[in-house]
Amino acid sequence: MRMPEKNIAAAGALVLAAFSTFASARTIAVAAGDGAQARLQEALIAAQPGDTVQLGAGRYMLDDGLSLDVDNVTVRGAGMEATVLDFSRQKGAGEGLLVTSDDVTLRDFAVEDAHGDGIKSKGADRIVYRRVRVTWTGGAKETNGAYGIYPVESTGVLIDGAMVRGASDAGIYVGQSRDITVRHSLAMGNVAGIEIENSRNALVTANTVTGNTGGILVFDLPGLPVMGGGNTVIEKNLVIANDTPNFAPKGNIVAGVPRGTGVMIMANDGVLIEGNTLEDNPTAQVMVVAYPKPFEDKRYNPFPRNVTVGANAVSGGGNDPQLPGAAELKGAFGGALPPVLWDGLGKPGEALSVTGSLPGLSLNLPAQGASPELARPALLKADAPVRKVDRKTVGAPAALEARIAR
């Protein structure tokens, strides 16, 4: 129930509240134009649980970050191309939009050129991102913000139909969270397309991930409040030609992701990679590695455990690996590396199982943290069955699905 813009002007009211057919839930309409920052921020503060903040079509020129801290609010635009929150003139704050409340739905709008992260939701349980676009419009640049869509420390995350481009770290990054679905989304031209970090019960399905440095990453890192990532399914994704040179700032963990990595698993317990189309990722279609750096955190297990690479449709790739000794390796394998690359770290029979008929290469590194120069490459033998992912517990709660069915 968007209000005609001229009515808003005529009323002289900057934020209009109108009762919808549900007596308890209001729709607060906000239009683009002068003073968008204050009007939109006021609407996000004034919203009550159950309300919808309805953003009209147009470009909202914003000078500062926006934030939402009210539970059970929907922020809804007129479409990810029609409603654009433009942060190119942003003066402060660490992200474009920050959400810190539970049961929030964000849908049908775009965030462009945020100076830090695009949309961050922290400690925001049961959040839905639906048909949201986050873009840095100047292409792949180190000065772009780090994360496009960035839920962290949350239980219940559904990201559906999103589009993220240009993030200097990860386009879609879910960190220190659980019960997660990322699906039907497009991640393109980021350093990492989709990254699941220190999280459990994630389902990453039916996404298109292309033109990133690395396609889909599942990492578990030490020294964080939430660790023990795993029980994650990566299936039915198109992971194609992720060949953009790494443009992450040097200190970042993703700065170490080789250009041309399709799916990359670092540490973690329980990951299934199955039914994906993996095509033309020039370093490796699937890479499974231990955390490579020194660490002091005694809670942390740096090795991959129970990683299963099932049947995937694989073609091309491995033809330009960003690895030490790549030329010799390529030569030994007839011009292209096999699709699965393992650093060889982790317990045999527990770390990795490659089913289907995918050939692979193990670097046979001698120990965690060893230099890749010490690799003793050999054909991968990883046919021992490992513990299966518990599919029943993977993915966002069903109630979140219901919210976008409306």
Next chain:
Amino acid sequence: MKRLLLLAAAALALAAANAPGAATPVSDAAILGDSFPQTLGAFGFFADGAAQKPAPGVVPYRLNTPLWSDGAEKLRFLYLPPGTKALARGEGLLDLPVGAALIKTFAFPVNGKRTLIETRVLLHRASGWVALPYRWNEAQTEARLVLAGDRVTLTIQGGQVIDYAVPNKNQCKECHALSGVVTPIGPKARNLSATWLGTLQRAGKLDAVPAVAQRVPVWEEREKAPLALAARGYLEANCAHCHNPQGSASNSGLDLRWEQDDAYRYGVMKRPVAAGRGAGTFEFDVVPGEPAHSILPYRMGSTEGGIAMPELGRSVIDLAGSDIVTRWIAAMKR
């Protein structure tokens, strides 16, 4: 001298509030009600707002090391309703009763004259703490609620023109929150003078003067304090409200609280988590002996969104703060 004046003012305010028959003009209804009063005047915290002269019962205080906000002069006040007192909780936050208020005014010199820009209040309501920002008018006669925040163009010392940010209500909470609930950052006993605490206790407004093993150094006297204490005091006052295990930056794993004694937790050889380009080209928050290769001073030395720390409340670099942290890292043994 300034400190003595402040203590005298605190003693006076307390004496006035406790004099027989004295009534405070502060509106307990405004503090405790459900609404957001549109003007600061509605609370009655000041006998003379423009002069920042507090009403009886409103006690001025200062912190040993304060949060730096673009060099603003800050005037802090505590209000405790009649018949109530604060409870000491060791070295940490004073436990303030429902009905209490913390009031902080931000001022800058304009044409040589102190000009009030904004006053932020933290109100302890039955439902919890509420943070509200009020923006002073040009005539300095009243401050109005600015829920969505504001930007103010100011010329600061040295002639630099800045775009000063008055935070919106949510941004108040970004700093003033533990586990997602609005909580005052201070005052903590370790960052208050023993004299002030004693004055409050003798006036019957504090149950006991808490013992403090090691006080946060007084910022103006930092050169007399051990370097590490001065730097950790600065980090406590300027960073730890987000960088603690329940704060807005909990996901970073970086804990800059005064009481954190695990060097890794306060950044020594700790890798960033999700710093993005905030990490610059560096790998660790703090590299002993190498401030030029440490992320902490790098982010303190930037004014660019996405890099600058703190994220809120700063549009220029705090040179003195950067200096103390830089020297602390430089002096660390490798």
